[in-house]
Amino acid sequence: MSAEVTDALFRSPLHERHVALGAKFAAFGGWEMPLEYAGGGVLREHASVREAAGVFDVSHLGKARVRGAGAAAFVNSCLTNDLGRIEPGKAQYTLCCDESGGVVDDLIAYLFADDHVFLIPNAANTAEVVRRLAAAAPEGVTVTDEHRGFAVLAVQGPQSAELLGKLGLPTAHDYMSFATAPLFGVDLIVCRTGYTGEHGYELVVPWDAATLVWDAIVAAGVQPCGLGARDTLRTEMGYPLHGQELSLDISPVQARSGWAVGWSKPAFWGRDALVAEKERGPRRLLRGLELTGRGIPRGHMHVYAGEQPIGETTSGTFSPTKKVGIALALIDTAAGVQDGDLVQIDIRGRRTEARVVRPPFVQPSVR
Template sequence: MAEVSGTPLLQSPLHDRHVALGAKFAEFGGWSMPLEYPSGVVKEHTAVREAVGIFDVSHLGKLMVTGPGAAGYVNATLSNDLGKIRHGKAQYTLCCDAETGGIVDDLIAYFEDDEHVLLVPNAANSAEVARRLTAGAPEGVRVLDHHRQYAVLAVQGTNSDEVLDAVGFPSGHEYMSFAEVEFEDSGVVVCRTGYTGERGYELIARNEVAGSLWDRLLEAGTPFGMLPCGLGARDTLRTEMGYPLHGQDITLDVTPNQAGLGWAVGWKKDAFWGRDVLLKEKESGPQRRLRGLLALERGIPRPGMLVSLVPDVPLCEITSGTYSPTLRKGIGMALVPTFVDPEAELGVQIRTRREIFASTKLPFVDTSVRES
């Protein structure tokens, strides 16, 4: 088993299936997960944009906040207004630091009822989110960590409905909602969510049935052009959409205002972690904002590369950068100081040369028609 600093990496319940498919693996948040399959990142990316792909994202956390007042407690701590959604709906939200307003993690909250809220944080931050919620929980509210008991499979792409229909699962429900279904005498949550910008679903199932569920979905998806996809394609897909990645674009040093995530904050709520400092920053205006950078030349930006005003005024670093298979250009994101003209051309230091990039609004690719 692979290790990071002497600690063995965790494995998905589907690990053996990925090995059989010839996957290359990489470390993600303490887990050994498939980076790509023999088809390669570009083909996997294109399958999602034009047909359908299936991802194993079982490294994502799974926390259940349960007990009398559980939903109210979540609403008083996390950023978004849980009171705006109802049973069977999901919501993108943020766990912010109470003192600084920095982003501890971004996550999805699934509102089951007033006493049960399922949270899906990122793998690397799951334990920290659980720790913070547990530390402040009122009497009767518990935070249960199911990180290693459940798998998460993502069926993403224009043909995702057809794949779910073929296995008899619910499809076509409203975006950011979920339904439940039985599979091999076990409950599966079918969520209309995803991280690719395409129409798609995320399925949460117990480890015991994850393998047969993967097999069934892959079999049903073959006639619709389905490919197994690794986290390499997941990264290019989310970057095209301008979706931030925690640990790169958003961190404890980055606030929702700076990251352009103010829409995920319930500003009218009486309480959430970081409320006062974030309201103050919102009123005065953040000193930097996450912007998209589109290559005007051939360069491909990578995290850590220096961004400067042309000709030579250092500004910041690339937070996310990759080659866009859809646009066939280099794209990236960076936390650019707000004094910089939004239409200014910026230089990115790529190895020994500086290449010119256009500053652009996110997303880079508009999939709104296909996603609706």
């Protein structure tokens, strides 16, 4: 099964549903995906997730499967987090690094069994993650790219459990665990995770069943949301986005994602470089910045302490929840900046004051 391709961009199986809802589209990792919908846009969609429930089509996310004797042990020897700390039926956030400690991608690993791991990487990086794993796989272990075999629907918000429960889907399982359940005669994976900071679920749905499942979710009272709101929600949580807060040039130590590294594991890609960086201390660290006045920061804006340049923003937006501009920024550790300090962001030629804070900017309710 393959996605429709238009002007070199893939489309999700829900594209026509998005068109019917008046979606504004944008390119994400080689896919044409909805940015926002008519009738309210990003602010309304953001509020629906914080206050009720929203559904995102995130079918552009990758899907890959690793199978065979020792598949889980193999994945654990490659990716940063310790897969041995979870049991089948659990999911884990992890990183694929190169030998320099740079981040090829961040992804979710679903552990089905010792011989079966399902991976959800980012859209633009799926082929590279699959290539690296396939090249390293021992005899008897297969790595297959199933990017366009499944859709992914993220249902997020305080009412998500109640509304999905109306469809007979399981919702009582723990955070970062998943269950397989039938709907419309097909099996879905329902995982208690998300990218918004709210209680929520991500549904992995066979490609051909995506429209039926989407229609049922919307009919249950869930607000369709585009990737614009997804970005404001994740920024309020301080969650990293690959290509902005994580990259081949930004290590998990610098991005404060060391919690997703199994430091006691004997081997994983990039281990030596990351251990060395952790021991000597990173040259820069990811921090949150909250404007004290008006302004909307964006990525790649210079940050100053007085007249001294000390870093650069990686992401920035207006927080619909706090009604203030917020940003994530890589700040030089040599500058000695601490939480609570005041710095300035150069927003289109105007220095705007911001306070250094430790994300999240908004209290999460994900657990």
